[in-house]
Amino acid sequence: MLEEKDDTLPNAEDNLESTPEHTDETSTTPEETPATEETISAEETPVTEEETPATEETITAEETPVTEDVVTEEPTPEVVAETTPEVEEVTEESEQTIEEHQEAVNEVHENAAEEAEDESANERHEIPVLDYHAMSMEALVTELEKLVQNEKVQAIKDHVDGIKSEFNEKFNEVLEQSKADFLAEGGNSIDFHFSLPVKGKFNVAYNAYRSKRNDYYKSLEKDLNANLERRLALIEELKGLLNVEENINNTYKHFKKIQEEWRNAGSIPKTQYNNVWRTYHHHIERFYDFLHLNRDLRDLDFKRNYEEKQKIVARAEELSKEDDIIHAFRELQNLHRLWKEDIGPVAKELREEIWNQFSAATKLIHDRRQDYFKNIDKVYEQNLIIKEEIIAKINAISTGNYTVHNQWQNKIKEIEKLRQEFFSAGKVPLRVNEETWAKFKQAVREFNASKNTFYKSLKKEQQDNLSKKLALIELAESLKDDDDFATTTPKMKKVQADWKKIGHVPKKISDKIWKQFKNACNHYFDKLHAQKNEANKEESEALEKKKTFLDAMETFELSGDTKQDIETIKEKISEWKSIGRVPFSKKNIDNKFNKVIDGLFNKLDIDKQESELIKYTNRLENLDADKINSEIIFIRRKTDEISAEIRQLENNLQFFSNSSSNSPMLKKVHQDIDRHKKALATWKAKLAQLRSL
Template sequence: MIEKDNLQEAEGTIEKPIPKEENTIAEDKTKSSEEIDATESVDSTEKDEDVVNEIEESNAEEGEDDGVKERHRIELKDYEAMSMEDIISEFNRLVKHEKVQAIKSHVDQIKKEFGKKFNHFLEEKKEEFIADGGNEVDFYYSSPLKKRFNDIYKEFRNKRTAHYKDIEQNLKENLKNRLSIIEEIKGLLNVEESINSTYKHFKELQESWRNAGPIPRNDYRDVWNNYHHHVENFYDFLHLNRDLRDLDFKHNLELKLKIIEQAEELAKEENSNRAFRELQALHKMWKEELGPVAKEHREEIWERFSSATKKIHENRQEYFANLDKIYEQNLIKKNDIINKIDLVAEDESNNHSAWQKKIKIVEALREEFFQAGKVPVKVNEATWKKFKESVRSFNRKKNSFYKGLKKDQFENLKKKLELIKIAEENKDSEDFKTVTPLMKKIQSDWKSIGHVPRKDSDRIWKQFKGACNHYFDKFHANKKEANKEENEALEKKNALLEKLKGIKLSGKQKEDIE
């Protein structure tokens, strides 16, 4: 057998063919890298578009109804940390004193938090009802708080319905008017008149457009894009009179550059939410108030404006990221509170005094939970569910204890009613020798029996005390009468003794006897 010469291979002079499979992998890796770059580019573009879309949607909403802008001024409070009473008070204030179209997000949050708190409260009441021996199907709870909330919410809905009914027809008319203006601008390209007359007509149409009023938000983007498209077409048509066109282009460029400078300054603003709101106003001006610029500047200035927009958006996202960190800390606090409630529920102390102490601890922990602040949205419902279950577990044990306690108290009530019966039956007896020990015994038994339901306590005590007092008043009166006769006899004896002391003896027996 001839041995293979490995010398060349060892020195690396022979090239090994790359297996087909390895070639495929290498090609796939190169392709994958290119795809990633392309995907990242697309994702970046899509994100930029999403930011602009978000701004335009907000502007469309505010453009439809100018009063919506007021929402940025109205504080969105931490309704989770508020009691049901405070939530209702704030709800009433908003409905009474703020524009109904500006408080939608506030009302949505209020409705959510009040509903959450009230349902939890109602569940506790139901469990107490069942623990007291009630049937679940018979449970009914009427809450003045819930009625008050419903009344305010009804007022809010009525105001909102009336408001949007008023503006609905105006929005439709404005839309019709704007579409008509667009058609007129389109028609300018085919008008046979001097370019100066056409340009003057165009400027009049632009002025009409600016004063045409708000339109339905669903039509906002399409209508405005359509308008800008035909305005640009008209300016392209004006190439026959470059002076007029270039003058407008120059004016628009100057204004758009000022907007860009403002946006770039906003990118340095620390308050990212305020910066974003002001950015919305700049986008509104850019889109609604300014016309096109020369083609050679269009992409450049839009890229610059988009870059500033992106920076402001990134600042805002960073703010929300930091907010998420705070929410994560709040989550840790809330989970710690839930664990503390579980520990209290596991405490085996099982007397009234201990339970009253535990109830106070859990009430304080509940309040601490509501004051702990918001948690990340993704775990909000799960955290609330966990909290409710811990409180429910505690309440079940509490209700079980007091159910047993009430059973004992009911037995005590029966025993004390038996003692009252004995006292009532014997209160008029004159067999003091027999009855007095009996009455003293039932008084001693009364003290040893223990508590009865609070609602019966005063009533039965007065009844028992009255019967006992009646008997012993009679007993003492009889004893006093007997003592009176004894006292009279004693007084007579004492008087006789005093008389005897006053007699002087003569020493003569016969005379002294007489």
């Protein structure tokens, strides 16, 4: 049977004892003796002649069941003879089927044995593996410290190895760059020394991991060996029950005690797991077969064990239909451990039947799992193609020629997007996993190297920019306390404009110098604004006075004495000017005053030109130097235009040489000439006043 073949005991003959004598009522026939049909397979249990005891009984591979244990019911002493089922003829086809089933069962048992040593094996897959390549050295150290402090040391080996590899590569990059800079500045390689605080923190965390790991494995080895010795002692104790002369009930209680201690004995080295269990189970069978137990209670035990194994078979058949085959296979391993460790034997005539059912479900789950991995390999191959295309794109970007900051920033974003696509592409075949990961990291590192080279070339430019900005800060600080606002304000505005034209400076000092420059500028312009606010106060007061003065002028009446009225008007004009400037937005009040003055002059019986010049003199007081120059240019243009008009009119007189002096047309021309000459005289007088200023 498959079950028995799996449980063949290596060196099992060493553990056999001579069969004790029994009465005719309880004596066993050759068919009942567990090892009369064939000897142990040489491949599975090599035994030398010296190791084989002198006994007629030998253990067969087919008749050592896998996981059968006795039940806890305490039977009364009576053993009833049983017969071994006839052995069917094995054909070539059935041998192939048996081999396929055995392969499936062996894989389940091997995985179960692999995990028997460490109960936390499943936990290792629950700790997420982060993108260590994307993390900084500080972040890597923080993650390592967290793992060492919070997780079981046996569950984080892969995580720690990944962190260590990435940290060392990043540290070596910084080390090499620092050494290159040191040599470029004229240093000698012998004098080069480099250290980072984060390296010390990493060493502390990694040494803590190694210490905990060493302590764990020393403790584990000690515990496993102690558990092994305890289990071997229990086997010897179990063997001794066959020769004990005592009440059968006491013997059975002793047997149950051994079983309980076995269950609580703990894990043993995985290399010993199956062999030790097989030896133990063999002697469980011998105890059952040769002990004088009550047949009814024994059958009851067998019945209950059979029912429990039927439940396991039913659950295995359910798992064979489950969609999540990985979960099904893991639960199947637990079912096999229950079958082997927790459930006792069944009646011999049912052992092969129940085992074949369980084995068939096991084979079905095993085959589905194999198909799953075949199909998943196709998916992994497709993922590999996608990842290789991503790596090729990264390499293409790395070889590009980018000369400005914005181009590099765009490429950095593209690389980050490709990195995310790489991590989202899924797993690749295990055979190329490390190679693909190495190619990806190398492609990203080459891009980063090119990027770092570019930004290193900007370092000198940034230093030059820093020198220029420091010079502007010095100039701004020298001007910030100057009270000559008319002269200093244009200079400060130019300093600000020059600052904007200068490019980037090193980031670590950028904020500092900006604050220094801003404070100097703010200090000056705060003073300027304070001075303007004071001036605005005076202008507001002047505005109120002018409003009052304007109201009085609108009701002012002339005396009738032209000469006296002219002087009075001039005094009013002087008084208005003495009040001072008003806010720029209220300049219109001066225009209102001028209109009032114009109205007064119009009421006077004086020459129009004289009146015009007096009013013009009043307006000149409000002109600054730039406006005076503009006014001079305007008057010159005006005098030139009027002179040209006069010449044209005088030329036109030639057309009236034969006309009467009373001709209306001729009179009109003479009138226009006189009017233009008066206007020309007025404009010339205005120009003379401007020049006198």
